[in-house]
Amino acid sequence: MKLYEFAPTRSIRARWILQELGVDFESMTVNLAAGEHRLPEFLKMNPCGKLPVLVDDDLVLTESVAIVLYLAEKYPHKGLIPTDIQQRSQVYRWLLFTATELEQPLWRIARHTMLYPQHLRLPAEVSLARQDFIDMAAVMEEHMQGCQFIVGNTVTIADFVCAYTLDWANEIQLLEGCPHLLQYMERMYARSSAPLRIAEALASING
Numbered sequence: 169m170k171l172y173e174f175a176p177t178r179s180i181r182a183r184w185i186l187q188e189l190g191v192d193f194e195s196m197t198v199n200l201a202a203g204e205h206r207l208p209e210f211l212k213m214n215p216c217g218k219l220p221v222l223v224d225d226d227l228v229l230t231e232s233v234a235i236v237l238y239l240a241e242k243y244p245h246k247g248l249i250p251t252d253i254q255q256r257s258q259v260y261r262w263l264l265f266t267a268t269e270l271e272q273p274l275w276r277i278a279r280h281t282m283l284y285p286q287h288l289r290l291p292a293e294v295s296l297a298r299q300d301f302i303d304m305a306a307v308m309e310e311h312m313q314g315c316q317f318i319v320g321n322t323v324t325i326a327d328f329v330c331a332y333t334l335d336w337a338n339e340i341q342l343l344e345g346c347p348h349l350l351q352y353m354e355r356m357y358a359r360s361s362a363p364l365r366i367a368e369a370l371a372s373i374n375g
C-alpha cells in the first residue's frame with residue numbers, strides 16, 4: 169500500500185489508522201508547499217488535487233474518511249469498526265458529524281485566514297465559522313462526559329478522525345470551553361500508534 173501524504177494535513181487520519189493496524193505501507197510525500205499536488209501525475213490520481221490518497225493494488229482511493237473506512241473494513245479482525253449494525257451506525261454518525269459539523273467550520277476559517285488570496289478573505293466568515301464550531305463542539309463535549317471513546321467501550325475509527333480534527337481546533341484556540349474534548353484528544357494522542365500532532369508535523373516540514 170502507498171499513502172500519498174504531507175505531514176500536517178488530513179493525511180494524518182489515514183496514517184493514524186495504518187499505524188494502529190500495524191500495516192506496512194510506503195509513504196509518498198507530496199509537497200503541498202511546493203505545489204506537487206498540482207502536477208499532472210498527481211492530478212491523474214486525484215483530480216481534486218488534494219491529499220491524502222491511498223493506493224492499494226488497483227484501488228486508488230481519495231477522501232480521508234473513505235480511506236479510514238476502507239482500512240477498517242479491510243482488516244475487520246482489528247476491531248476498529250463494530251460488527252453490530254447499530255454500533256456501526258453510530259460510528260458513521262460521528263464520522264459524518266466530524267467531517268461536516270466540526271471540520272467544515274475549521275476549513276472555512278483556514279480558507280479565510282490563510283488560503284484564499286488576501287483580497288477575498290472575509291473576516292465575518294471567520295467569526296461565523298468559529299461560532300458554528302463552538303456550537304457543535306458543545307454537543308460533542310456533552311456526549312463525551314464520562315466516556316473514554318466516542319462509540320461504545322473500545323476505540324474505533326471515529327476516534328482517530330475526531331481526535332485529529334480536535335487537534336486542528338486546538339491549534340486555533342477553539343477547545344478552550346471544552347475540557348472533556350481536550351482531555352479526550354490528548355488521551356488519544358498518548359496512544360503508542362498516534363501520529364505527530366499538527367504542530368509537530370508543521371515543525372517537521374519547516375526543519
Ligand SMILES: N[C@@H](CCC(=O)N[C@@H](CS)C(=O)NCC(=O)O)C(=O)O
Nearest residue numbers: 177178217218219220230231232233
Ligand atoms: N475532503 C478531503 C479534503 C482533502 C483536503 O482538502 N486536503 C488538503 C490538505 S488537508 C489538500 O490537499 N489541499 C490542497 C489544496 O486544496 O490545494 C479529504 O478529507 O480527504
